[in-house]
Amino acid sequence: DTGVSQDPRHKITKRGQNVTFRCDPISEHNRLYWYRQTLGQGPEFLTYFQNEAQLEKSRLLSDRFSAERPKGSFSTLEIQRTEQGDSAMYLCASSLNGPTAWAQYFGPGTRLLVL
Amino acid sequence: QQQVKQSPQSLIVQKGGISIINCAYENTAFDYFPWYQQFPGKGPALLIAIRPDVSEKKEGRFTISFNKSAKQFSLHIMDSQPGDSATYFCAAPIDNAGNMLTFGGGTRLMVKP
Numbered sequence: 630d631t632g633v634s635q636d637p638r639h640k641i642t643k644r645g646q647n648v649t650f651r652c653d654p655i656s657e658h659n660r661l662y663w664y665r666q667t668l669g670q671g672p673e674f675l676t677y678f679q680n681e682a683q684l685e686k687s688r689l690l691s692d693r694f695s696a697e698r699p700k701g702s703f704s705t706l707e708i709q710r711t712e713q714g715d716s717a718m719y720l721c722a723s724s725l726n727g728p729t730a731w732a733q734y735f736g737p738g739t740r741l742l743v744l
Numbered sequence: 745q746q747q748v749k750q751s752p753q754s755l756i757v758q759k760g761g762i763s764i765i766n767c768a769y770e771n772t773a774f775d776y777f778p779w780y781q782q783f784p785g786k787g788p789a790l791l792i793a794i795r796p797d798v799s800e801k802k803e804g805r806f807t808i809s810f811n812k813s814a815k816q817f818s819l820h821i822m823d824s825q826p827g828d829s830a831t832y833f834c835a836a837p838i839d840n841a842g843n844m845l846t847f848g849g850g851t852r853l854m855v856k857p
């Protein structure tokens with residue numbers, strides 16, 4: 630499968646714990662996006678990378694959230710001191726740079742439940 | 745504050761019928777309007793997209809109609825099938841540099857056999 634992959638698919642954690650999610654984009658895509666989706670809502674943008682550079686962060690991304698893409702390939706999203714409000718589906722998407730950057734391809738998501 | 749407003753929230757259509765989902769936007773700088781299809785437990789899948797300088801785009805049973813003056817666009821699913829039952833999202837890039845997407849609230853479509 631050459632699509633976007635995410636790991637893990639599901640994560641249950643206790644409030645206050647740290648969690649880390651991984652995203653592997655489509656190999657030739659140099660843009661990588663993180664979105665969050667709560668039940669019954671559309672995805673909301675969190676942050677994006679062009680190669681290894683993090684170029685934009687949403688106000689939704691509190692200081693407990695950090696994302697990296699160290700070699701311009703896979704990315705990780707870490708949430709520190711999780712709160713129940715962090716429970717959501719975390720989606721990763723990738724795209725090419727340039728005029729077709731709007732054409733983003735999503736992974737299956739990581740569903741996080743904070744107890 | 746949604747920059748793209750979608751309606752209806754849910755839709756029930758008989759097999760073979762036409763499903764119509766509408767979206768309205770405010771930012772005239774949007775330069776592409778993709779539609780995504782999402783099945784339960786899956787990530788959104790890019791379905792079809794249109795530029796604002798085109799009034800209609802058709803791919804198979806899926807058609808996007810675009811009304812630039814009214815700032816509205818709609819997705820039409822012809823000959824709807826039970827396998828089309830999913831949630832559909834319209835979207836637009838927040839800006840034309842980063843192309844971060846802003847999504848509508850979604851329409852849950854059920855096609856009855």
